[in-house]
Amino acid sequence: MKAVSPYLGKAGSGKPQAVSWVDHADPVPGAGEVLIEVRAAALNRGDLLQMRGLYPPPAGASPVPGLEACGVITAIGNATDPTPDAVSEAEAGDSEFKVGDEVVALLAGGGQAERVAVHSGQLLKKPESLTWIEAGGLAEVALTSWTNLVHEGSLVAGQTVLITAAASGVGSYCVRLAKELGANVVVAGRKLQRLEPLRDFGAEGVVQLGEGLAKDVRELCPNGVDLVLDLVGGHGVASLLAALKDRGRLVLLGLMGGTVAEIPLSDVLRRRLEIRGSVLRARSVEEKAGLIRSFESFAASRWESGCLTPLIDRSLPFEQVSEAYQALATEEVFGKIVLTHSLGRCE
Ligand SMILES: NC(=O)c1ccc[n+]([C@@H]2O[C@H](COP(=O)([O-])OP(=O)(O)OC[C@H]3O[C@@H](n4cnc5c(N)ncnc54)[C@H](OP(=O)(O)O)[C@@H]3O)[C@@H](O)[C@H]2O)c1
Structure with missing residues (x-):
């Protein structure tokens, strides 16, 4: 072949x-x-x-x-x-x-x-x-989005999620899925004009990655966001943690911005923040099968509408x-x- x-x-x-x-x-x-x-x-x-x-x-x-x-x-x-x-x-x-x-x-x-x-x-x-x-x-974008929003990120309706590299294949699917889960969505990336079309998918807020991110997020959500889905990693993780609510969660699933970060551990400890890493590719067949079944049952009544x-x-x-x-x-x-x-x- x-x-x-x-x-x-x-x-x-x-x-x-x-x-x-x-x-x-x-x-x-x-x-x-x-x-x-x-x-x-x-x-x-x-x-x-x-x-x-x-x-x-x-x-x-x-x-x-x-x-x-x-x-x-x-x-x-x-x-x-x-x-x-x-x-x-x-x-x-x-x-x-x-x-x-x-x-x-x-x-x-x-x-x-x-x-x-x-x-x-x-x-x-x-x-x-x-x-x-x-x-x-x-398959890759849907199951990555599903496991990280729902299982790793514990996102529920009414909460707010911040998604980085949101114009990527995975990021744009996360936006659509998070809206279907009833969440509010803020998107982040390096160039604001690349993020604007995501408003058509329901993103309520658009912010730029960088040092000003936490301030920009808090102008949209004064208490911070419940969950960050981070596809970028690197030194930007510190400002993402600063954008979280107390007891907020950050799920790290990409390292495009680098493999090393300096983060304020005192903030993590004092504000009881949670940081979790996640990969899909290396998971067992059994775990992937379970994810697929749960995603299919969620998606079954939604395919026709085009939202997924x-x-x-x-x-x-x-x-x-x-x-x-x-x-x-x-x-x-x-x-x-x-x-x-x-x-x-x-x-
Ligand atoms: N953990 C998992 O299970 C899992 C599974 C699938 C994918 N991923 C990860 O998800 C991420 C997206 O994958 P994809 O296939 O959807 O990517 P993609 O469609 O190729 O999109 C990549 C986008 O990321 C942004 N980007 C690239 N380099 C960057 C950098 N240094 N800093 C900040 N943003 C950068 C760019 O958007 P802007 O120019 O708009 O910023 C770029 O268009 C990757 O990190 C990938 O490894 C993880």
């Missing part, structure tokens, strides 16, 4: 223009897994970091990039003999999925390819109201993957870049 080239070089030396569409061994679905013929797959910041040699795939995951994809199940892995010959077209054990089903997959890697093997616990049924392109950019549709910046054919990665690296992207197959698979 064809796949986006895995980058296996030295840390920091990968270049987006070096990414290409190359021959790669076919994945073989093992016990509990299905084989998917990919229709569309989105890019994430994690793919760019992986391609630069800075974010290796977890043990056992495909070296091919791609944390989310959608497509059609073409085979079910055999429980006892996970070889191509043993792949059956029967229903998989106790899985609800069968050959021909249209699905969305949350992956630890491998999605940017013609085919990908994935455990059935990491699948969602493709929502009928989403196009293939939208479905290709759904991911924001798509652009779609490109897989053959133009180098262009797609170069666009992602410019940091001017608003929402998701989705790769699609050109042979009419996406119609």
